[in-house]
Each structure stands twice: as C-alpha cells, then as structure tokens.
Amino acid sequence: MITVAVDCMGGDVGPGATLPACAAFLKAQPDARLLLVGRPDALRDGSGLLDHPRVSLVPASEVVSMDDPIEIALRRKKDSSMRVAIQQVKDGHAQAAVSAGNTGALMAIARYLLKTLDxxxxxxxxxxxxxxxxxxxxxxxxxxxxxxxxxxxxxxxxxxxxxxxxxxxxxxxxxxxxxxxxxxxxxxxxxxxxxxxxxxxxxxxxxxxxxxxxxxxxxxxxxxxxxxxxxxxxxxxxxxxxxxxxxxxxxxxxxxxxxxxxxxxxxxxxxxxxxxxxxxxxRYNGAALLGLQGLVFKSHGSADAFAFEHALARAYDAASRxxxxxxxxxxxxxxxxxxxxxxxxxxxxxxx
Amino acid sequence: MITVAVDCMGGDVGPGATLPACAAFLKAQPDARLLLVGRPDALRDGSGLLDHPRVSLVPASEVVSMDDPIEIALRRKKDSSMRVAIQQVKDGHAQAAVSAGNTGALMAIARYLLKTLDxxxxxxxxxxxxxxxxxxxxxxxxxxxxxxxxxxxxxxxxxxxxxxxxxxxxxxxxxxxxxxxxxxxxxxxxxxxxxxxxxxxxxxxxxxxxxxxxxxxxxxxxxxxxxxxxxxxxxxxxxxxxxxxxxxxxxxxxxxxxxxxxxxxxxxxxxxxxxxxxxxxxRYNGAALLGLQGLVFKSHGSADAFAFEHALARAYDAASRxxxxxxxxxxxxxxxxxxxxxxxxxxxxxxx
The missing domain is CATH 3.40.718.10 (Isopropylmalate Dehydrogenase)
Known part of the structure; x- marks a missing residue:
C-alpha cells in the first residue's frame, strides 16, 4: 500500500480540481491511500470523499498563494497545506507528496524539511x-x-x-x-x-x-x-x-x-x-523534485482535475517503483x- | 537601386534553390540588382538568369561545405562563394550579402572581412x-x-x-x-x-x-x-x-x-x-547578422526557393531602409x- 499526501489547496483552482482528481485516482488505484491536506471546511465538498476508506483528512489552516514570496511561504505560513503535506513524507506517513502550488515555495519548503540526498x-x-x-x-x-x-x-x-x-x-x-x-x-x-x-x-x-x-x-x-x-x-x-x-x-x-x-x-x-x-x-502533468530525501511532485498550477490526477498517478508510480x-x-x-x-x-x- | 550579393552555392540545395529564388525576387523587386556569386558552370542553369539586365556574375571557384570547420572556411577557402559575396559588400559593390551556408563560417568570415561596428x-x-x-x-x-x-x-x-x-x-x-x-x-x-x-x-x-x-x-x-x-x-x-x-x-x-x-x-x-x-x-527565413560594418543575412541551410526568396527580400528591405x-x-x-x-x-x- 502506497500513501500519497495531497496539498488539496494549491494551484489556481484548489479543491475544485484536486478533490475530483483524488476521487478518480482512488478508483484507478485500488492499492493507494491518500492523505488530503487542507482546511477541513474547504475539503468537505459534499462528495463523501472524506468518508472513503482509503482517505484520511490532515488539517492545515493556511494556504500558500501563487504569488507568496518564498520567505513568507517558508517562515510565516508554518501550517500551510503545502508544508503539512511535505511533513507527512518526512514523518513517514506518506511515501510522496503532490502540490499544484507555487514552484519556488514548494522547492524551498521541500528542501528545508526533507534535506537533499548525500x-x-x-x-x-x-x-x-x-x-x-x-x-x-x-x-x-x-x-x-x-x-x-x-x-x-x-x-x-x-x-x-x-x-x-x-x-x-x-x-x-x-x-x-x-x-x-x-x-x-x-x-x-x-x-x-x-x-x-x-x-x-x-x-x-x-x-x-x-x-x-x-x-x-x-x-x-x-x-x-x-x-x-x-x-x-x-x-x-x-x-x-x-x-x-x-x-x-x-x-x-x-x-x-x-x-x-x-x-x-x-x-x-x-x-x-x-x-x-x-x-x-x-497527460504529462507532474514534475518530479529530484535529489531530496523524500518524493515530492509538482503539478502545473493551472491543472484541472484530469491533469491533477495524472500528477497523482506519477507520484504513486514513482513511489511504488x-x-x-x-x-x-x-x-x-x-x-x-x-x-x-x-x-x-x-x-x-x-x-x- | 539596391544591390544584393548572393552566395548561390551555399545551403543544402545550392543553385537548385538559390537561382529560382533570385529569378522570382528580381520579378518582385524592379529596383533590385543581384550579384550571383559562385562557380560559373554551376550558375549556367539554362534559365537565362545570367542574361537578366539586373544580374551580374561574380565568379568564385570554391564552396564552403555545411560541415567545414571555421578554420578551413576562413583560412583555406579564400575564393569561396561565401567569402566573395561578403567581399562585394566590403568593396561597396553590394549593400547586403545573403548566404544559406554554414552559420559559423559565415559569421567568422563576415566578422573577419567587415569588422564590427564601433x-x-x-x-x-x-x-x-x-x-x-x-x-x-x-x-x-x-x-x-x-x-x-x-x-x-x-x-x-x-x-x-x-x-x-x-x-x-x-x-x-x-x-x-x-x-x-x-x-x-x-x-x-x-x-x-x-x-x-x-x-x-x-x-x-x-x-x-x-x-x-x-x-x-x-x-x-x-x-x-x-x-x-x-x-x-x-x-x-x-x-x-x-x-x-x-x-x-x-x-x-x-x-x-x-x-x-x-x-x-x-x-x-x-x-x-x-x-x-x-x-x-x-516566410520568416533570413536571419540578420547584426553589429558588423556591412549587412549580411543568413538563410536556413535547408531553404527551398520560396524560403530563400524571403531571405533575399529581407536583406533588400533592410538595405533599402x-x-x-x-x-x-x-x-x-x-x-x-x-x-x-x-x-x-x-x-x-x-x-x-
């Protein structure tokens, strides 16, 4: 069983794209578990996704916006969905994290939390x-x-x-x-x-x-x-x-x-x-951040549900292989x- | 009246592309003259282009090939069609030169003969x-x-x-x-x-x-x-x-x-x-070599007659303006x- 932590708040669309993508992904991958990271009120979309047996909610109260400077994302928003998702990887709760948020912030936080490989x-x-x-x-x-x-x-x-x-x-x-x-x-x-x-x-x-x-x-x-x-x-x-x-x-x-x-x-x-x-x-969405002591994948910021699902699949494949x-x-x-x-x-x- | 010197031997096709391009260009530009540079035997294609009142033949015995190292093109082939075409600009016989030959050689020869602007x-x-x-x-x-x-x-x-x-x-x-x-x-x-x-x-x-x-x-x-x-x-x-x-x-x-x-x-x-x-x-063929004391235009090496004519037109426009x-x-x-x-x-x- 592979667990992927999902920054559900990131990207231009946020939960409107990430949640349907998660639902479709769970259907396609019967061996996958997902940790949905974000503001609980935003993740209760009425679809019942949070009741899925292979889904857990991980609350995070803040969101890194697409134009937040790296310093703000890294030093101020310590309870952002992006950071909490990566923390799941660091703590061993997930084998990979996926976010459609701001690339610079994602790389900085991933590097800070996970450190680079020897x-x-x-x-x-x-x-x-x-x-x-x-x-x-x-x-x-x-x-x-x-x-x-x-x-x-x-x-x-x-x-x-x-x-x-x-x-x-x-x-x-x-x-x-x-x-x-x-x-x-x-x-x-x-x-x-x-x-x-x-x-x-x-x-x-x-x-x-x-x-x-x-x-x-x-x-x-x-x-x-x-x-x-x-x-x-x-x-x-x-x-x-x-x-x-x-x-x-x-x-x-x-x-x-x-x-x-x-x-x-x-x-x-x-x-x-x-x-x-x-x-x-x-279909090619999902870039890998390589060289860290943990797997992090970056989805295009403008990804819709179809594209975000591909990023999830890429992270899952990489982790399981x-x-x-x-x-x-x-x-x-x-x-x-x-x-x-x-x-x-x-x-x-x-x-x- | 603007005169353009044409390296008729350059490019993957050579006279098969450059000569028909010259003929079409002369028809479209009644104010243009062309100096056709190359091996006289190769330029006599039976089309009568050399008899055109606004055409002169400038003989050159050598050809810079697409894979000639810059040194060979510059130091050994002193009677190449590329070099002789640029020499026409230097000597004031033409206001621009056009070649579909090897970019590195063209830049090196143009720089050597024309020098850069102050x-x-x-x-x-x-x-x-x-x-x-x-x-x-x-x-x-x-x-x-x-x-x-x-x-x-x-x-x-x-x-x-x-x-x-x-x-x-x-x-x-x-x-x-x-x-x-x-x-x-x-x-x-x-x-x-x-x-x-x-x-x-x-x-x-x-x-x-x-x-x-x-x-x-x-x-x-x-x-x-x-x-x-x-x-x-x-x-x-x-x-x-x-x-x-x-x-x-x-x-x-x-x-x-x-x-x-x-x-x-x-x-x-x-x-x-x-x-x-x-x-x-x-339609976008014809790159300008800028910063030299004379105008030189580079056609794509694989240009056909249609493309090469566009490079000639670009050189003509630049010179006349x-x-x-x-x-x-x-x-x-x-x-x-x-x-x-x-x-x-x-x-x-x-x-x-």
Whole structure:
C-alpha cells in the first residue's frame, strides 16, 4: 500500500480540481491511500470523499498563494497545506507528496524539511515532454537552478536516469546534454566540462551518455533524458508551451472563420480530437523534485482535475517503483566521479 | 537601386534553390540588382538568369561545405562563394550579402572581412518568429555567442531595436529580456545586471524596455524584440522547430490513418492550408547578422526557393531602409551607458 499526501489547496483552482482528481485516482488505484491536506471546511465538498476508506483528512489552516514570496511561504505560513503535506513524507506517513502550488515555495519548503540526498548539492525539477518517437522525453532541470556547474549537470543526469529507470523499468536510459551543436567542441566552458564528466561516467558504466543534443532533439526523442541548466530548461519548456498554445489558437481560428469551415471542423472532429489527445500536455502533468530525501511532485498550477490526477498517478508510480532508493544508489555509485581528484584528472580523458 | 550579393552555392540545395529564388525576387523587386556569386558552370542553369539586365556574375571557384570547420572556411577557402559575396559588400559593390551556408563560417568570415561596428564587441544573429498577435517577434542572439555579459545583452537590445525600426518604420519597438520569471529579482547575476542596464537605457530614452519576459512571450508577441544569450536563443529556436515539426507530423499521421480520415482531410484542406501558411517558417527565413560594418543575412541551410526568396527580400528591405545607419546611430547614442563609470553606478539605479 502506497500513501500519497495531497496539498488539496494549491494551484489556481484548489479543491475544485484536486478533490475530483483524488476521487478518480482512488478508483484507478485500488492499492493507494491518500492523505488530503487542507482546511477541513474547504475539503468537505459534499462528495463523501472524506468518508472513503482509503482517505484520511490532515488539517492545515493556511494556504500558500501563487504569488507568496518564498520567505513568507517558508517562515510565516508554518501550517500551510503545502508544508503539512511535505511533513507527512518526512514523518513517514506518506511515501510522496503532490502540490499544484507555487514552484519556488514548494522547492524551498521541500528542501528545508526533507534535506537533499548525500552527494546532491542542488535538487532539480524534471518533467516529461511528448516526443515524435511516440514516447516522452524527460527534461531537467526546469527552473530550480539558474546557474549550474558541470558537476550539477552530472548529478541531474544521474537523477534523471534513476527517474526514467524507475518509471519505465529500463536500467540504462540514454542521456543527452543540451547544447548548441552536436560536436564536443561546442558550447560554453561549463557545458564542455559537463560533456567530459558525462563521458567519464559513461565509460565507468554509471550512465548511458549519448552525447550532445540540440533543442529539436527534445521533441524528436533522440534520447530518453535531456540535461540542461534550469534557465535553459525553463525557457525551452515555456517557449514550447507558448508555441503549442499559439498553434492551437490558429487551428481554432481557422476552423471557425466561416459556416463552411465550421462544418468541415465537424467532419474533421475525430481527427482533431485524436490529435489533441496526442499533444495534450495534461497527460504529462507532474514534475518530479529530484535529489531530496523524500518524493515530492509538482503539478502545473493551472491543472484541472484530469491533469491533477495524472500528477497523482506519477507520484504513486514513482513511489511504488522505488524511485528514492534508485536515485540514492545511482548517486552513491557516481560519487567517486565527483571527487576533486577525478575532476582534476578530467583533462586526461580523451574527448571522443 | 539596391544591390544584393548572393552566395548561390551555399545551403543544402545550392543553385537548385538559390537561382529560382533570385529569378522570382528580381520579378518582385524592379529596383533590385543581384550579384550571383559562385562557380560559373554551376550558375549556367539554362534559365537565362545570367542574361537578366539586373544580374551580374561574380565568379568564385570554391564552396564552403555545411560541415567545414571555421578554420578551413576562413583560412583555406579564400575564393569561396561565401567569402566573395561578403567581399562585394566590403568593396561597396553590394549593400547586403545573403548566404544559406554554414552559420559559423559565415559569421567568422563576415566578422573577419567587415569588422564590427564601433562600440560592438560581439555581433549577434537575429531572426523573426511568428506570434499569436499576428506579427513576428525578433529574437537575438541565436547562436553566435554562448556566454554573454550584461553589456552584450544591452548591445543586442539596441541592435534588435534598430533592425525592427528599420523593417517596420516604428521608432521605438519594445524590448523584453528573456528570463525565468517576470520579477526583477529572477535570473542569474548576468541577467539581473542586464535588466538594470536595460532599465537605465530606457530611462535615458535610448530603448523601449518592457521588462523581463518568459519563453512563452516569444509566441504571445508580448514585445517586438526578445533578447537573450546565444545558447538560450539557439535552444529556444531549435526546440520550437522540433515541436512544430512533431505537431505537423502528428496532424499528417492522424489525417491519413484511414480512408475516411483521408476524406475528411480533403474537406478540411482549405483550413489546413490556411493554417500551414500561417505557421510556415519559410516566410520568416533570413536571419540578420547584426553589429558588423556591412549587412549580411543568413538563410536556413535547408531553404527551398520560396524560403530563400524571403531571405533575399529581407536583406533588400533592410538595405533599402538604412538598417546599417540605424544600428550605427543607436549604438553611438547608447555608448555612454556602456562606459565603465556608468556600469559602476548601476547600483544606484532604482530597480522598479
């Protein structure tokens, strides 16, 4: 039995999205338990969810709002639903926590309460994006760290490998280093050093490093994992969201320009629906905060019930497949690579 | 009369794309002259283009290939069509040069032959992306500079403003600084410093600075110009290309899955064509190399005749609207901001 703690108050919608998502999730996962965290009055929605045999209410009197500064969320709102949900993981009452609240606050509170794993300096945010190969590409970091060193990028690669291995069951998923060209001589000094570190990890069997990849490889599905600093990852993710939403808007506009076009939209409806399902970002909702001594998942703030249920499912899958142990083991194995001696020897590694 | 020098040998296709593009361009622009640069045997395609009254042949015996290292292109192939085309600009025979060849080689040769403008340390590559507001967003830098200082980003903002002003005729196009959030406290140290510089330039009337923007703002059309370092810009551009191509592939697949779906594609054809035209990246072909003492435009390497003609038109427009003088004047006006004294005083500028 896996227990997930749910911050029911977080996100743009709050209980209106999180509670129906919890109900649907419990139906789909007969082995799951949920701790619903939030203001009791807000969680009694008349649906009877609180009477479900696999549900417990955990009261929390405060809510972190989407624009609360990190300091306020961390120091002032000590009884927030976000914090209490993460505390359930720390106390061993839940194996994972899920929140649709403010990303910065979630990362800060998770880091403060759970602490990072041995060998990890900076936690990272990893999400999945659909790719043309029919699967999904896991990209990290997505905003937790605006400046990264080569060692951070190696840690991201190791944690991303653990995540994909836990989710897919494949032991050695491939890793690409996001760069401005495929050649090893491309990129900034940090990226070149990261390439050397990743090649070294690959030679020692700790990682399946493919080499440099470019922005388009995320959507081609060239590698299972794409590693980058949080600034680049955040821009790539948001630019993609912006482009997808522009394209959706154009399709809508073109299909409603005239009565005849509306008619042709009706004819094309099954195709348009099938297409929409394939690119529906809600199915990829649920980013993992990796590198902490506990599992925390972040849902998109604007998630509806359908999207939030996917984030719950992702957290449940990760917990039931031992993601935390997998990350811990892989980081321990890769640690010799991160010692100062190894880093100074890197000049000797042939750049293939 | 504006003369454009064309590297007819560059790109994946070469004369098969560039020559028909030149013919179509000459028809559309009765005031334009073209210098066709390349191997004479390759340019005699039987179309009679070389007999056109506004065409001259400029022989060049070598071709820079798409994978030639920069050193080879610059030091060994001194009679390449790319180099000879840029030489025409330097010698005053043409007001702009256009090439679909290897970006790194083009930038290196252009920089070597033309030199940068006074006050510019690093040239930048600027391109346009379609936006939901119905226009296009100019983004720079797109790959020339992987590490940028705050001063470089200010120079990019000034050059981008000159480009958009020259193309649209509007004097004060708006500039956004690409970041991971809208708040001024977001981002790396370089980005925060760049924000201060841009605000200072805005206060002194040298720039119309909107503030920080995020990846999705590129496609929303929040600002006319988005400024970023070349690494981030390259990743954002290529990720967007990858996503657009994945979506196009999905639409194609869904509409051909069954005979009934193929039929519905026929019904929806006018809509699909209208949609395709709106997002057709070929209409945005032609990136400007800014900051040089001469105009050079880069076409996508895979450009067909339609796309290459757009790059020619962009170069022609920029030259006929005085882009070079516009850049020079704006850089001169913004120069006091770039002095060491101003930079050290930046701590005193209120961060709004």
């Amino acid at each position: 060998g990890i300096e900076r936690p990272a945010i990893a999400t999945q994006m659909p790719n043309a190969a029919g699967g999904a590409t896991t990209v990290l970091d997505l905003g937790a760290n605006v400046d990264c060193s080569a060692e951070h990028l190696l840690q991201f690669a190791v944690m991303g490998s653990a995540l994909v291995a836990a989710i897919t069951g494949r032991d050695a998923p491939s890793v690409g280093l996001l760069n401005v060209g495929e050649e090893v001589i491309k990129g900034s000094e940090v990226i070149k050093q990261a390439g050397q570190l990743l090649r070294a990890a690959s030679l020692s069997g700790d990682l399946n490093f493919h080499g440099n990849v470019e922005g388009n490889d995320i959507f081609k599905g060239t590698t299972d994992i794409v590693v980058c600093d949080g600034f680049v990852g955040n821009v790539a993710l948001k630019a993609s969201e912006g482009l997808a939403s522009m394209i959706a808007g154009f399709i809508r506009e073109e299909f409603t320009r005239s009565p005849w076009r509306k008619l042709s939209a009706l004819v094309a409806m099954p195709v348009l629906n099938a297409f929409r399902d394939r690119v529906d970002h809600r 031992g993601l935390l142990d997998n990350v811990r083991q892989r980081i321990a194995r890769a640690r010799p690579l991160l010692s100062p001696e190894t880093l100074s020897e890197l000049g000797n590694i042939p750049t293939i | 006050g510019i340390e690093r040239p930048a590559i600027a391109t346009q992306m379609p936006n939901a507001a119905g226009g296009a967003t100019t983004v720079l830098d797109l790959g020339a500079n992987v590490d940028c200082s705050a001063e470089h980003l200010l120079q990019f903002a000034v050059m981008g403003s000159a480009l958009v002003a020259a193309i649209t005729g509007r004097d004060a196009p708006s500039v956004g600084l690409l970041n991971v959030g809208e708040e001024v406290i977001k981002g790396s140290e370089v980005i925060k410093q760049a924000g201060q510089l841009l605000r200072a330039a805005s206060l002194s009337g040298d720039l119309n600075f909107h503030g920080n923007v995020e990846g999705n703002d590129i496609f929303k059309g929040t600002t006319d110009i988005v400024v970023c370092d070349g690494f981030v810009g390259n990743v954002a551009l290529k990720a967007s290309e990858g996503l657009a191509s994945m979506i196009a592939g999905f639409i194609r697949e869904e509409f051909t899955r069954s005979p009934w779906r193929k039929l519905s594609a026929l019904v929806a054809m006018p809509v699909l064509n209208a949609f395709r035209d709106r997002v057709d990246h070929r 005085g882009l070079l003088d516009n850049v020079r004047q704006r850089i001169a006006r913004a120069r006091p901001l770039l002095s060491p004294e101003t930079l050290s005083e930046l701590g005193n500028i209120p961060t709004i």
